[in-house]
Every structure is written in structure tokens, then in C-alpha cells.
Amino acid sequence: MEYQRALSSSISRKSLDISGIYPPICTPYNHDESITFDKLEYNMKKWNQIPFKGYVVQGSNAEWCFQSWDERVQVVRETARLAAPGRVIMAGSGCESTRDTIRMCKDMSEAGAHALLVVNPFYFKDNMTSDALVAHFTAVADHSPLPIVMYNVPRNTGVDIPVDAVVKLAQHHNIIGIKDSGGDITRIASIVFATASSDFQVLAGSAGFLLAAYNVGCVGGICALANVLGEETCRLADLAQSNDLKAAMDLQLRLVGPNSCVTKRFGVPGLKTSMEWFGYYGGPPRSPLQSLSDNQVQAIKSEFQKSFFL
Amino acid sequence: MEYQRALSSSISRKSLDISGIYPPICTPYNHDESITFDKLEYNMKKWNQIPFKGYVVQGSNAEWCFQSWDERVQVVRETARLAAPGRVIMAGSGCESTRDTIRMCKDMSEAGAHALLVVNPFYFKDNMTSDALVAHFTAVADHSPLPIVMYNVPRNTGVDIPVDAVVKLAQHHNIIGIKDSGGDITRIASIVFATASSDFQVLAGSAGFLLAAYNVGCVGGICALANVLGEETCRLADLAQSNDLKAAMDLQLRLVGPNSCVTKRFGVPGLKTSMEWFGYYGGPPRSPLQSLSDNQVQAIKSEFQKSFFL
Amino acid sequence: MEYQRALSSSISRKSLDISGIYPPICTPYNHDESITFDKLEYNMKKWNQIPFKGYVVQGSNAEWCFQSWDERVQVVRETARLAAPGRVIMAGSGCESTRDTIRMCKDMSEAGAHALLVVNPFYFKDNMTSDALVAHFTAVADHSPLPIVMYNVPRNTGVDIPVDAVVKLAQHHNIIGIKDSGGDITRIASIVFATASSDFQVLAGSAGFLLAAYNVGCVGGICALANVLGEETCRLADLAQSNDLKAAMDLQLRLVGPNSCVTKRFGVPGLKTSMEWFGYYGGPPRSPLQSLSDNQVQAIKSEFQKSFFL
Amino acid sequence: MEYQRALSSSISRKSLDISGIYPPICTPYNHDESITFDKLEYNMKKWNQIPFKGYVVQGSNAEWCFQSWDERVQVVRETARLAAPGRVIMAGSGCESTRDTIRMCKDMSEAGAHALLVVNPFYFKDNMTSDALVAHFTAVADHSPLPIVMYNVPRNTGVDIPVDAVVKLAQHHNIIGIKDSGGDITRIASIVFATASSDFQVLAGSAGFLLAAYNVGCVGGICALANVLGEETCRLADLAQSNDLKAAMDLQLRLVGPNSCVTKRFGVPGLKTSMEWFGYYGGPPRSPLQSLSDNQVQAIKSEFQKSFFL
Secondary structure (H helix, E strand, C coil), X not given: CHHHHHXXXXXXXXXXXXXXXXXXXXXXXXXXXXXXXXHHHHHHHHHCCCCCCEEEECCHHHXXXXXXXHHHHHHHHHXXXXXXXXXXXXXXXXXXXXXXXXXXXXXXXXXXXXXXXXXXXXXXXXXXXXXXXHHHHHHHHHHCCCCEEEEECHHHXXXXXXXXXXXXXXXXXXXXXXXXXXXXXHHHHHHHHHCCCCCCEEEECCHHHHHHHHHCCCCEEECHHHHCCHHHHHHHHHHHHCCCHHHHHHHHHHHHHHHHHHHHHCHHHHHHHHHHHCCCXXXXXXXXXXXXXXXXXXXXXXHHHHCCCC | CHHHHHHHHHHHCCCCCCCEEECECCXXXXXXXXXXXXXXXXXXXXXXXXXXXXXXXXXXXXXXXHCCHHHHHHXXXXXXXXXXXXXXXXXXXXXXXXXXXXXXXXXXXXXXXXXXXXECCCCCHHHCCHHHHHHHHHHHHHHCCCCEEEEECHHHHCCCCCHHHHHHHCCCCCEEEEEECCCEHHHHHHHHHHCCCCCCEEEECCHHHHHHHHHCCCCEEECHHHHCCHHHHHHHHHHHHCCCHHHHHHHHHHHHHHHHXXXXXXXXXXXXXXXXXXXXXXXXXXCCCCCCCHHHHHHHXXXXXXXXXX | CHHHHHHHHHHHCCCCCCCEEECECCCCECCXXXXXXXXXXXXXXXXXXXXXXXXXXXXXXXXXXXXXXXXXXXXHHHHHHHCCCCCEEEEECCCCCHHHHHHHHHHHHHCCCCEEEEECCCCCHXXXXXXXXXXXXXXXXXXXXXXXXXXXXXXXXXXXXXXXXXXXXXXXXXXXXXXXXXXXXXXXXXXXXXXXXXXXXXXXXXXXXXXXXXXXXXXXXXXXXXXXXXXXXXXXXXXXXXXXXXXXXXXXXXXXHHHHHHHHHCHHHXXXXXXXXXXXXXXXXXXXXXXXXXXXXXXXXXXXXXXXXX | CHHHHHHHHHHHCCCCCCXXXXXXXXXXXXXXXXXXXXXXXXXXXXXXXXXXXXXXXXXXXXXXXXXXXXXXHHHHHHHHHHXXXXXXXXXXXXXXXXXXXXXXXXXXXXXXXXXXXXXXXXXXXXXXCHHHHHHHHHHHHHHCCCCEEEEECHHHHCCCCCHHHHHHHCCCCCEEEEEECCCEXXXXXXXXXXXXXXXXXXEECCHHHHHHHHCCCCCEEECHHHHCCHHHXXXXXXXXXXXCHHHHHHHHHHHHHHHXXXXXXXXHHHHHHHHHHCCCCCCCCCCXXXXXXXXXXXXXXXXXXXXXXX
């Protein structure tokens, strides 16, 4: 059995190509905060027209932390069903405990995911040493039926997975990449450099530094903004890989303001609000997230206008 | 209906006296990480001999974040059953979403709790403004069958509930107090002063500043260290309210080193390790928490020895 | 020579008693930002009526960082001249380099100081390891003609002198204490406990936690608020050492709001503004510190009123 | 006079082109910590061979904070004298007070500087609001005989100049740019975008994100690493502006490890140590900075070796 596992691991070795752009899709709610799968289908039809590599389901922007176990799985199942053929379904599977994370990985696998995005545990921040994180992700990757993409998002977790832990974990046959949302481009470059021999794929966690990320060797991005400006985010990825530096820079600069509005400035409520302007269903967030005030909505609109997207 | 509610609120107004010392009890696990209720009973028999006001169940030290919904509730039910008569059962009921928190409050009530300790949501830190937190706790308190004690633990959550939010929430008839684990005694004093007219009970969140907390008007403490040194923690509370300043200071100073070991230095693994030395079942934590190395165990032992507890 | 030094060190061993309350006095400026020694004399006459142990000159509230070398020394010289007999003059002597700090210690000694308050270097925060700080303070203490009081003020420096460094340095014959402004009472208690055998004097760095500090073994305080409410601060110190716990707590709670206004909320401009209300000369701060807006002045006034000091 | 000033301002409007690469040169000390101008000359001869745009003198890496007023000025004077013709001398002129900063700007101008790098005041962090910083830099720029480049270095100052303050100040005729060392590429992009109409030049503050910075519109860099690997840093700048994305990325990735060693990991002592390996005089830092241990030296060497620079 060990032999078989070694064999299958060597065959499958990081065979999944995850390069490209993904929206970390929002979960649409009715006004009573229940999930509306109709609206998910509505949004998916539009997203399916955009040249995304795939979808991240149950990332931070999906408000996974507000959903029950079953809801988390069900949204992945529906998204997998609704996705255009060939699209990669990457399912957010992180839980605080190692045991729950493994169990979630299995459930997400059965729900139709192709890869799993696993945020590090973070409640006991002070205990999340490099050693503890290596042990956690190793156990998860050992038992996961699908390849693991680590998820580093210090703004939400208060933890920045140490580079030395990332480099060690990159050698695991079932850990194929990392989504880094921290935005420290020097850190990202050092991860790319240190894992160059490991067939390890690094994805930018935001459109705010997508061009910079490509230019230090990232292979794609999981960008909240792609929920709203999907075409433009994909175009930036293309330009980043072309020789048209000037066009890439211009588009990147235009995207920074709108991107800030749907990430650190206003978060999910900002993202859902701006989705409405581009023909998507945004709808309300779940409490304790609050809908935006008129002033806040106006501030976002102004940023989109400054960049000529509205 | 409004009248009735006002009436019931005026009758029940903060009638529950929560003053005194509580251990936030650890959840005992077998080596396969399953809960062992036998060991819980074993520990409870010892704790029942100590003059605690009651028990906090499913606080941070219970590793609530690693447990399923049902496990959370079941541990409360068992503890309520095992507690000596008259002891207050305060159940950790916080969840990320408002709706789940309300549901958990109801389940904890049915499980036998007398009060509910509710940590603030924290995944979307940047959105957890004063307004959002007031809305969240108000909704929870409106719907909770039991009185609410807010739980501020910035070390774990990365959020410090703003004082102005605490002061507003202190006026809610069903919010009777706060456990503050931050250790900023000036902040605690300002909360006590600003809520003086609200019949609001402030509990220290650690034995590290228990004397200081009493001396600015706190009425008790929920102290990890009380799992291990319960008698001594209760004695410090008594001394803090006596006129024997010298004895209070001496005991407080002796408790600081051991307290640090079971809180910020080593956390739950440090707490469980030291419990073993005092006749309790400690056992392993759940992963990703790691058991301590020999050097770490030795470091804790040394602190207990310096203070003559070992 | 080594023998002589050892001898003198054993004779002088921490002979200076620094227990008691000190205002870290403000430097009065004219409206053109030049120092007005007349106003210093005016303020000193009032402060000399209050039972302070002495004066801290050129602490943070003196805006030492805005003054030339000569100004720093001259203000100490004048204050020493103006102080009531028997008062301890503690002069802020910290500089970024070790060599300048030593030189400043000598100049302050000649200017009439009795003890020297030395803030740690902080520009190269990441290099200010425990070892580097021990080397720095040791060199300063070796060469200083007067006893050293370390000054820990993380809010301004971004550095928290590690407890292990403090404990090591407490053994130096010419380092007699520390002013800790961080407000982490657990940390302060652990310093008191660990230096119990070293004849080391710990002073609270703010009136916000003065009672708590006394109750874990501090021997006094250097409190911005004492510039304004000197009598009340001294009274709190007396009550903290009496058996009248209730009166101590009441006064401490009343002082917290005004104290916050003259420290973290509004800083030196807040302090100078409130001094005017109590018969002192406040005057403007030096730029880049800005005078307060009317709204800010009103906010401070309101806090003093809530506590019945206005 | 107002007319003349307006005129001269419109003529000189941001006429100084500061695009290109600068080493923020180290100040060489003898072993007694006195400045050795011989070694400065020795280093300058080598640096003059490298296609730098100019020199930053008295930046953080010059240990300006450890030098007297006269030393600060004298090192600028000597560097201006030793620099190859046509090189821009940018002199670090920031002080804590507005008045001292203005005076330093004048002295640096007389010493032969062409532009002034002005770090924001930072001791009173909490008071350094956007308004206070705008007032400070405006006053400095109003009175400075030379154009101002703002200097944002949160790692040392604990202050991140708010983007809105930068954007406002970019409109001042005598503020021509900013050096941003924070490394947040999204922030840098947002500054470039928001100041696009202001003829404002943004310089990267480190070689760790130099490529990324160019790709969002920065015009150069002030890079500690250029003290050691000057040719390579200039080559990266060239590649960043060419169409050879692959070569740019490869060089950027190789530079990240060595760069970290001479900046955040080991700081000035790391920089001075590695300078020795490349034929420069490094020498000791001033205390409290400490020379490196053998292990630390080895760690740096290893990083340079991994990138094939040693």
C-alpha cells in the first residue's frame, strides 16, 4: 500500500497546473441571509464567459467562516456543477483543527473540487510556530485526496506563515502551491526563488499586486476584484506575460483603487456592492458584516470612476 | 409586547451575580484526540473542592475552536451535571456569524448553562468596527435566553473591542459583564469607571493581573491558572479584597511566572502539562497544537519552582 | 583601579532612594517656539508646593527630542536651580548612540542632576536585541557619574526592553531602576519579582496604572498627569500605600480619563492645554506637534468634568 | 516677492530629474568609532565607476542618527567633493522638529547637496496624523533652498506616511518625490496613480522590490544593496526598463536573499560586513549597533553564495 501510494504520488506529482486567474467567488444570500443558489447560477453564467482558469469557492470572500459545514460543501458542489467544462474548482477547506481540515478535504473532494485551498489555523496564534504549521500542513497533505494549495492571509488570520515553513512544505508531493495575500512582494519573490526546484506554484492573493507578482515568478492570481472586473483582471494577467510593459503598468495602476475598495477598505460588503454595478448579484453579507452606508458606497463609486470603470 | 419585554428586563435586570473566580476548564482528550468524559469527571471532582464561583466551559483553554458544534454543547452539558451545586456554569458560545452565535446561545441554555461567554467575531477584523460589534452583541443579547458576558481576548482574535462599544453594550439589560484578557489595566479601569451606573461586572481574564484588576473594581477573574493552582487563585482574590496588601502582593508576584507559562508563553499545551503535576488529568491538546518539548517542560517547571509551587 | 571601582561601587550601591511621585515637566515655549525660562520658574513655584519626590526633566513630555544639546542641558540646570531643596532631579539623557548618551550623562551631571533617565536607542529597532541593549546600558552605566534609571516607553520608541535584559541590567551597581510606561502590569510584576534581590526600584510611567503598579511592588511613578493634577497624583500614591483600598480605587478611577487625555489620546498638546486650566503656563508645543482644535479641547474638558476636576 | 517666488517656482518646477539608482552610502568608522574620511574616499572611487545616478548621504544606512549635527553636514560636504561630476547628491536632512529640519536643509544646501531626503518626525507617533505631517513637510519645503524628497521608512520610524498626505504634498512645487521603503507595492502603485498629474517621482527604498516598483511607475531606487552590489542593482534597473522580462526576473530573484541580509535581517552591520567581501571598506558600526557573530556572518555569506555572488 505504501508502495502504491508512493507510485501514485510520483505519477501525479504536482501534475495539476493551477496557473491563471480565479475569482474567489462570493456566496449570494437572500435578505434573510439564506443562500440563494439561483443567484449563484446567475453569476456563474456570466463568470463562465470570462477566461478564468477556474473558481475559488469558500475562500474569505465567500464568507466561509459564517457557514455551516454542510453549507460549505454544498456551495462547492453547486459551483462545480455550474462551472464551464475544464475549469479548476479550488475549494477552501481550512479548519482550526487538523482533524477537521482533513475531513473537510475529503468532503470537498467528493463535492467535485480539483484542488483545495487550506488556510492555516490561527486562533492560537502564538502556538502557530513554523514547526506546528509544518506538522499541520504535512498531516493534511498526507491524508488529502486532492492537492493542497496553502493560503496565507495575515490580514484575516494575524499569522504570516514563515517562509522557511513554506519552503519545507513545498517539497511535499501533495502541496502544489500557495496563495499569498499579504502583498509583501519581497517575501513572495523569496518564496519563488527558494522553491524554484520544487515545482511549486505561487498565486497572488490580490489584484493590487498582480503585475508585480507575475514579474517575480507567480503563475496567477486569486483576486477578489475578479468577481467584479473579471475581464480586466484576466487582461492584466495576459499583459503581465506579454512584452507590453507600458500597457500592463497602465492597467495595473487603474485597478489599484477599485481593488482596495473591495479588499482592505470595505471588504466583502464593498465587493458585493460593486458587483451590482456590473450586472452581478451582490446582495447582503451575513451578520456581523454590515451593509455599507451611503457615504461608503459613494467612496467606492468614486474610485471606480477615477479609473474609468464606471 | 414592548411593555412586557421592558418589564421582564427590569425584573431580570442583571440579576445574576458572577463575582468570583472561575477556571476556564480544559477539555481532556484521549491520545487519539477524542474527548474523555471520564477524565473530565476526575478533574471536576477535584475542582469541586475549591471555592470557585463556577466554571467557564468552552473558553479558549477548552480548545472550543477545535470542536464540533455537538462536542461544544455536550461538554457543557456534562460539566453542568458534574458541577457542585450552586456553581455558575458560564458557556463559551461565540461563533463568527451572528446567527450561529444566537443558535449556540440557545443550545447552551438547554445544556444547562447559567450565563454565556461570547467572544467577538474576528475573521474579518477590519470590518469589526465599533458599530458592527454593537450590532452583533445587541442582536445576540436580544435573542439569548441567558445573560451575556462579552469576551475580549485580543491575543487570539487580533481585535480589541473598543471601550466605547463596551460602554454602549453595558446598557443592554441582557449583557451583564465582560471578561477582559488583554491585560491593559488602564483600559479595564476606564471600562469600570464608564459603566459604574450600569450594574456591569468586569472580570479579569488572567491571574497575571488579578490583583490589579480587583483594585480597579473588577469583581472576579476567569483565569487559566485556576485549572492548576485553583486554591491559590481563590486565595489571591480573597486577599485582594482584604486589607492585607502585603500578602496580596506577595502572592500575586509569585503567581506571575507560572501564569505566563500557562498563557502567553506556552498556551494550552503548557497548561495541560502543568495540570499533571498537581494531580489533574492534562493529556494532549488537539492538533495543530503540539505537545511540548522536554526543554519547554523544563522551562515551565523552573518557573513553578522559582515561585515555590513545586 | 579595578579594586577602587569595585569599592566605590559597593559603597554607593544604589544608595539613591527614588521612591515617590515625579512630574515629567513640560518645557514652556514662547509663541515663536523659543524656551521661556520665566514660565518655567512660574510653574516650578507651584510644583514646589506639592509633595513630589522630585522632577523628571527632559522626559518625553519635555519634548526633549525637539531640543538642541545645549537646550537639553540648560533646562536641567535651570530646573535644578529652581527646585525646592531636597528634590531629586532626574534628567532625561538618552541619545541614539552609546557615545552621545555617555557624554550627555556627564553634561547632565554637571548641570545638577541627581539621577539620569535613559531611554533605549530605537531607530534601528530590529537590531535592538536583548544583547545589544544590555551592552548599551552597561557601557552607559559604567561611564555615568550618576545612577541610571532605564526608561521603557514602547509607545514612542516601538521597542519594549525585554524583561530578561532588564533583569540582567538590574544587577549593575549603577543601574538603580526603571520607569516603565508600557502599562502591561503583568510585565511590571514580573520585573519586580525577578529583581527582588537586586535592590532595584520600579517606577510606573503613567498615572493610568499607578495604583496597580504600587500593588505589585513599584515604589513610585513618573506621571504626565502630575504636571496638571500633582496633588491628586501624590494623594493616590499615599492611598495606594495605606489600607484605604476603597478611597484608592475611587481616586484611581477618576484619574484614568483625564490621564488618557494628557497621554495617549492627545499627548503633549493635551497636557499643555489642560495645564492652563489649573493655573500653570502650558503654551504651545514645538512643531511638528500641533495645537489642538476646539473639538479636541472640548473633549479633554469633558473628561476632566466627568471626574469632577473641572 | 510673492510674485518672484511664484515665478521661480514655476520655472524650477520639479526640474530636478532624480530617476536612477543611488546607494545610501555607509559612513566608514575607525575602530574607535570616529569617522574615517580616507575610507570614504576609498569607497567613493569605486562607486564612482558604477553608473549610479547619484548618492544618498546621511540616510538610515549612514547611521545619521548616531552623528552630531556637524558630522552629518561634514560627511555630505566630503561626499559632494568626492563624487564624480554630474552625480546627484541627496542629503538626509530630517530632524524631529520642524525648525531643526529647516535649519539642516539650509546647512546641507551649503554643503553641496542637490536634493534633500527628509524622513518624517516619529518620536510622537500618535500625534503624527496626516494633518501634522502635511503641516511639517509644507513648512520644510517652503523654507528649503533645495527640492525635498520625502522619506517613508516605517521599519525604523513606526510611522507609515498616509497616502492622502503624500498626495497632498506632491502638489507642493518644492516636493519632488518620495523614497518609500515600506515595500507595500500596492501602496506604491496607488501613490504613483494618484500623483500622475503632479510630476512626482517615486523611488523604491530597497532592491528587494525594485523590479516591482519600476513596473508600477517608480523611476528609480535608493537601495542599501547598491553599496555592495552596485553594478547588479543598476543592471536590474536597466532590465526593468527593457523588454527582457525573463532576465529582469532572474536577476531580481537572485538579489532578494542578499538584499534581506543587508536590510531587515541584519541591517547596517550586515551591510558593512558584506561590503568587505566586495573590495569596499565596511568597518564597524557605532554602538549600540553590534558587530555580527560568526554565525551571522556565515548566514549572510550563505545567502550571497546561493545567488552566486560569492
